[in-house]
Amino acid sequence: MSRSERLFDLLNALRRRRRPVSGQELAEEMGVSLRTLYRDIASLQAQGATIEGEPGVGYVLRPGFLLPPLMFTPEEIEALVLGSRWVADRADARMRDAALSALARIGAVVPPDLRDEMEAEALLVVPGAPFPADRVDPALLRKAIRTERKLKLCYRDEAGAASERVIWPFALAFFDRVRLLVGWCELRADFRHFRTDRIEEAEVLDARCPTRRAVLLKQWRASRETAAQDAPC
Numbered sequence: 185m186s187r188s189e190r191l192f193d194l195l196n197a198l199r200r201r202r203r204p205v206s207g208q209e210l211a212e213e214m215g216v217s218l219r220t221l222y223r224d225i226a227s228l229q230a231q232g233a234t235i236e237g238e239p240g241v242g243y244v245l246r247p248g249f250l251l252p253p254l255m256f257t258p259e260e261i262e263a264l265v266l267g268s269r270w271v272a273d274r275a276d277a278r279m280r281d282a283a284l285s286a287l288a289r290i291g292a293v294v295p296p297d298l299r300d301e302m303e304a305e306a307l308l309v310v311p312g313a314p315f316p317a318d319r320v321d322p323a324l325l326r327k328a329i330r331t332e333r334k335l336k337l338c339y340r341d342e343a344g345a346a347s348e349r350v351i352w353p354f355a356l357a358f359f360d361r362v363r364l365l366v367g368w369c370e371l372r373a374d375f376r377h378f379r380t381d382r383i384e385e386a387e388v389l390d391a392r393c394p395t396r397r398a399v400l401l402k403q404w405r406a407s408r409e410t411a412a413q414d415a416p417c
Contacts, residue, residue: 187224188298189257190214194224195245198235204242256294261301264290269309274358276322312360316381322356325365325380328388329353332397335367338385339378346384351376352393354400368393368400375404 197213198205211221218239225243229235237243256264264287271283291302328335337349351367362379369376393400 188294190216191224191228192257194221195228195233198243198245201244204237204244206242207239210243256298258298258301261294261298262305262307265302265305266307266309269307273309273311274315276318278321278323315361315363316379318363318380318383320380320383320386322363322380324386324388325353325356325383328386329355329397331388332393334389334391334393336387336389337378337383340382340384342382347371349376349378350389351378352395352400354393354397354404356380366404368395375407 194210194214197210207218207221207225211218214221214224216224222239225235234246235243236246268283268287272280275283287302291299294302325335327333332352332354335351335353337351338346339349340346350370351365352370353365353367355366357364357366357377362381365378365380365383367376367378368374395403
């Protein structure tokens, strides 16, 4: 176990207790010597943790202290690096740059042992087939979702027929070869999925969606479950 991981676990052990706990009990739980435990507590106190107590009396973590935001376990580092690499390979240019920037920011502030974990990460994303080119900047679609605004689309279906839609967008789905915009379609009065490469024009309207994004997402998931249950075996 790395030292950063051990400090993280020690904070969690203290957070679970409302009353002072002896150093001996903490040391046994952490699987370290009392001397190592005292050093770890001193390190946490130096980072701002309000740990009160002393050897032979017991220790307690006072409320209000937030865990250091970038103290991750090796498995969490793996998940972050793998996810960011996938986004960098499979998302649009802005999301790619954001993913790479996030990795750089994390690497700049995590402890050295975790930075080494990031740099030596062996989980790789194999480049896939390129996405069909989008005519509309996906950042515009994400903005409509984030701000819960209606979106006016000029859309061309698989057969090439064009139509204008006003939708309440609430999600973007990423597949191996396409991206789908998911929303409630006012024209069809139902949920619809739109391939982003077939959206010829898009305009974020001033009107807010009548239903909140979280509610739409929940309703959409329920409708998908119902459809799956009704499908013939």
